[in-house]
Amino acid sequence: MLHNSHSNDIPQRHDSNYGSTNKKHSLDERDNFITRSRSLRSPMHCTRESREEPPGPEAGTDPSDGQRDSQYKTNKEITLGKEVLLLMQALNSLSTPEEKLAALCKKYADLEENMQQARQEEETHKEATAHFQFTLDEIQTQLEQHDVYNTKLRQENFELGEKLKKLIEQYALREEHIDKVFKHKELQQQLVDAKLQQTTQLIKEADEKHQRERKSLLKDVTEWRHKYEEMKQQEVQLKQQLSLYMDKFEEFQTTMTKSNELFTTVRQEIEKMTKKIKKLEKEMIMWRTKWENNNKVLLQMTEEKTVRDKEYKDFQIKLERLEKLCRALQMERNELNEKLEILKEQVSVNAANVDLPTPVIQPCVAFDSQKELNTSSKRAPGGCWEAEPKGLSETKHSSKDPL
Numbered sequence: 509m510l511h512n513s514h515s516n517d518i519p520q521r522h523d524s525n526y527g528s529t530n531k532k533h534s535l536d537e538r539d540n541f542i543t544r545s546r547s548l549r550s551p552m553h554c555t556r557e558s559r560e561e562p563p564g565p566e567a568g569t570d571p572s573d574g575q576r577d578s579q580y581k582t583n584k585e586i587t588l589g590k591e592v593l594l595l596m597q598a599l600n601s602l603s604t605p606e607e608k609l610a611a612l613c614k615k616y617a618d619l620e621e622n623m624q625q626a627r628q629e630e631e632t633h634k635e636a637t638a639h640f641q642f643t644l645d646e647i648q649t650q651l652e653q654h655d656v657y658n659t660k661l662r663q664e665n666f667e668l669g670e671k672l673k674k675l676i677e678q679y680a681l682r683e684e685h686i687d688k689v690f691k692h693k694e695l696q697q698q699l700v701d702a703k704l705q706q707t708t709q710l711i712k713e714a715d716e717k718h719q720r721e722r723k724s725l726l727k728d729v730t731e732w733r734h735k736y737e738e739m740k741q742q743e744v745q746l747k748q749q750l751s752l753y754m755d756k757f758e759e760f761q762t763t764m765t766k767s768n769e770l771f772t773t774v775r776q777e778i779e780k781m782t783k784k785i786k787k788l789e790k791e792m793i794m795w796r797t798k799w800e801n802n803n804k805v806l807l808q809m810t811e812e813k814t815v816r817d818k819e820y821k822d823f824q825i826k827l828e829r830l831e832k833l834c835r836a837l838q839m840e841r842n843e844l845n846e847k848l849e850i851l852k853e854q855v856s857v858n859a860a861n862v863d864l865p866t867p868v869i870q871p872c873v874a875f876d877s878q879k880e881l882n883t884s885s886k887r888a889p890g891g892c893w894e895a896e897p898k899g900l901s902e903t904k905h906s907s908k909d910p911l
Contacts, residue, residue: 672862679855686848693841697834704830711823718816725809732802739795746788753781 595615760774 668862672859675855675858682851686844689844690841693837697837700830700834700837704827704834707823707827707830711820711827714816714820714823718813718820721809722813725806728802729806732799735795736799739792739799743792746785750785753778 757774757778760778763774
């Protein structure tokens with residue numbers, strides 16, 4: 509366009525009378541002015557292109573950009589007009605058409621070089637804008653991914669909070685159940701202790717009664733033994749007396765022939781002695797019957813003693829069973845206490861782990877601990893209810909005893 513305009517204006521201008529040196533100097537000055545204007549225009553063009561970069565997905569439109577573009581266009585038109593005027597003045601100052609053509613060619617070469625530089629700058633700017641747009645897209649995708657990840661983490665935190673609430677509720681229910689079980693065990697223990705005290709009291713009373721009866725029977729037996737020995741001694745004495753009397757009777761028989769009087773006297777004595785012997789025999793029979801009765805009573809007492817010994821052994825066996833049952837219940841209570849302490853430690857550790865920034869695997873561990881807690885709680889009441897009927901059956905059996 510500049511070349512055509514200059515070619516159309518050449519025949520309308522008059523040739524000047526200046527020298528070649530002045531013309532060259534004026535052309536050089538104009539070239540310097542044009543290059544300065546180009547250098548001033550190039551950063552403005554770069555700033556305009558930088559302002560014309562495609563905005564990001566979150567950037568808004570600036571109302572001052574339109575004003576800057578309009579100012580840039582007006583400034584560009586003004587500089588181009590000035591360049592055209594300066595070029596026309598330089599061409600008018602030249603005398604020959606060859607000089608004008610050479611100046612135009614030189615100016616055209618400069619313009620081509622400037623246009624090439626502008627194109628290169630524009631390409632580099634486009635590459636920079638494309639790279640910037642690519643980085644913005646990557647940042648946007650990363651932000652979207654982070655938003656999705658944050659929503660997932662928020663959902664997981666909400667689910668963990670719900671699970672923690674459920675665990676706390678289940679733990680409270682489990683504590684109430686364990687308190688009820690402990691109260692039931694304490695009542696059972698009190699019942700067993702009361703029955704044990706009752707049985708021990710009955711056993712003590714039976715022992716005391718048995719000891720009193722035994723002492724009284726031993727006293728009676730000792731008295732009967734003394735009487736029996738005395739009766740034996742009397743029997744021996746009576747036998748000795750009888751032997752003596754028999755000897756005397758023989759003597760009397762020998763002397764009967766000698767004297768009737770002696771015979772009668774001896775007869776009387778014999779009758780007296782027979783009466784005494786009959787009395788003694790009656791007494792002996794009476795003491796023998798007493799001795800037999802005493803033996804029967806002694807046998808009955810020994811039988812009663814054996815029965816009482818059996819009852820005493822039964823009471824001892826029942827007492828040992830009750831002691832074993834009490835020990836088993838105490839062991840079960842200790843085991844339940846240990847399990848409760850272990851569960852409390854696990855729940856405290858799980859609560860501490862939930863407060864820390866741990867991975868998502870923790871709810872599974874808490875869920876496994878909850879399963880172990882459920883299984884241990886299911887086993888413990890079963891053992892308690894299995895141990896209870898034995899103790900109750902034994903206490904019922906002991907209550908049916910005559911003592």
